[in-house]
Amino acid sequence: MERPLLLVGCGKMGGALLEGWLKSGIVAAGAYAIDPSDSLPYGLSDKPGFSHVKDAADLPADLHPQVVVLAVKPQAMDAVIGAYGRFAKPGTLFVSVAAGKTIGYFERHLGANAAIVRTIPNTPAAIGRGITGCTANPNVADAERAMAELLLQAAGEVIWVEDEALIDSVTGLAGSGPAYVFHMVEAMAAAGEKVGLPADIAMKLARATVAGAGELMRVTGEEASVLRQNVTSPNGTTYAGLQVLMDPATGLPPLMERTVAAATKRSRELAG
Numbered sequence: 001m002e003r004p005l006l007l008v009g010c011g012k013m014g015g016a017l018l019e020g021w022l023k024s025g026i027v028a029a030g031a032y033a034i035d036p037s038d039s040l041p042y043g044l045s046d047k048p049g050f051s052h053v054k055d056a057a058d059l060p061a062d063l064h065p066q067v068v069v070l071a072v073k074p075q076a077m078d079a080v081i082g083a084y085g086r087f088a089k090p091g092t093l094f095v096s097v098a099a100g101k102t103i104g105y106f107e108r109h110l111g112a113n114a115a116i117v118r119t120i121p122n123t124p125a126a127i128g129r130g131i132t133g134c135t136a137n138p139n140v141a142d143a144e145r146a147m148a149e150l151l152l153q154a155a156g157e158v159i160w161v162e163d164e165a166l167i168d169s170v171t172g173l174a175g176s177g178p179a180y181v182f183h184m185v186e187a188m189a190a191a192g193e194k195v196g197l198p199a200d201i202a203m204k205l206a207r208a209t210v211a212g213a214g215e216l217m218r219v220t221g222e223e224a225s226v227l228r229q230n231v232t233s234p235n236g237t238t239y240a241g242l243q244v245l246m247d248p249a250t251g252l253p254p255l256m257e258r259t260v261a262a263a264t265k266r267s268r269e270l271a272g
């Protein structure tokens, strides 16, 4: 990047992104993290390569950032966005990671000419293994789109959707998705205790099983269904377990459908 980046909100998600940018060197022209917190996550407070200020008023008056990344909670956006309207000029791209907040919302606050990319990442971004869904308004030039993609690639994979409404669905599936998987670990560990395992051993088994299964899927690139079949001997133990889990009426498919639908609906509600 040729000019500085502003990161507005350096919490779990903004901090994960900033960590990736500092590692990749993409923000060599300088970056500002604006966050009222005294200390930043991921040990960022001790890392060089950016300035931490607590308020937009502390930013240099003549600043012309190349990118402004908005990473505060959706509910806080109304109170925050006004301070950044002064940067909505040609040559500055706004990138939002806030769940629900639409391109229309940002155009209302930043002006119809503002270049805006709406995205939804997920927390594996902290180790470069996230996936981010994105969509852009027509003001975003090709070079700005490429810049947004480069920034988000520091967090992992990037996919673009043309239909903005699908960003709510991406949120319901992938933005919130890591929490579903972590809860599955909790549920598997609890179920292990029910069949007699001590709590610590059950949790160790559940964590390693989910982490190992995810890594196997990533490294081999094999279809999930094939990997599932590889575990399943005819009329064996897995088959018996999957009879319960894959039950079309009471198993995981209808439960996951309701889960993703509820999160997608909540994303739409957060639009404001």
Ligand SMILES: NC(=O)C1=CN([C@@H]2O[C@H](COP(=O)(O)OP(=O)(O)OC[C@H]3O[C@@H](n4cnc5c(N)ncnc54)[C@H](O)[C@@H]3O)[C@@H](O)[C@H]2O)C=CC1
Pocket (backbone or CB within 6 Å): 008, 009, 010, 011, 012, 013, 014, 034, 035, 036, 037, 071, 072, 073, 074, 076, 079, 080, 097, 098, 099, 120, 121, 122, 123, 175, 176
């Ligand atoms: N955590 C997640 O898994 C994901 C979060 N997101 C989105 O990322 C955004 C941030 O979420 P998290 O990082 O989880 O929350 P968080 O609470 O960890 O981070 C929000 C940060 O904003 C800061 N903040 C509050 N008021 C501010 C202000 N006036 N100016 C600057 N910073 C201010 C807070 O101090 C905090 O550090 C949300 O909009 C959320 O929808 C998107 C995808 C996944």
Ligand SMILES: O=C(O)[C@@H]1CCC=N1
Pocket (backbone or CB within 6 Å): 099, 171, 175, 176
């Ligand atoms: O729960 C939330 O609203 C945020 C957005 C996606 C993941 N966490």
